């Protein structure tokens with residue numbers, strides 16, 4: 223990567239870590255995706271129950287294969303069984319996991335986390351349920367304010383819809399048309415303003431790189 227670009231990413235990452243810690247999250251800095259992966263795994267006690275939220279950043283880390291190694295009670299939303307697993311039941315169990323690992327759609331410069339879900343199985347447990355929430359995000363998730371976060375989410379949603387193969391109009395157009403179809407992925411939006419209620423519960427690893435979308 224371009225050295226100057228990396229320098230700017232490092233500055234952005236360090237600054238947002240400082241802001242997030244002031245907001246009572248437990249934020250930490252990672253230089254690379256690989257460093258973030260090591261930090262993430264060091265936070266999870268073996269034998270504990272783990273759920274994950276859909277995330278391109280986590281996919282790039284290969285986290286699902288690691289969680290399938292038998293050392294964790296993994297609520298595996300991606301498992302392939304001879305019959306279709308009841309995915310909603312896995313999402314319900316995930317609400318009580320020891321750890322939820324997820325990405326985030328946007329982080330404001332003021333330290334708010336903004337997310338939109340199709341089902342709510344990611345945004346609901348980010349707020350309450352799992353004893354620990356570990357969020358991994360690249361600096362590309364940082365936006366100026368909440369309005370910019372909503373705009374970011376609207377801009378990236380068609381890519382997420384294409385990634386998860388939903389038949390939504392934006393998969394054809396490449397941009398949001400505020401659809402009204404059953405497969406719509408933008409149904410629940412949350413803002414987490416701070417981590418003060420359960421201090422230390424939400425841990426955030428900021429990577430000094432652009433990862434995922």
Ligand code: SF4
Pocket residue numbers: 376379380383390391392393397398399400401402405406407408
């Ligand atoms: S509201 Fe509909 S069209 Fe817009 S991004 Fe979401 S799924 Fe796509």
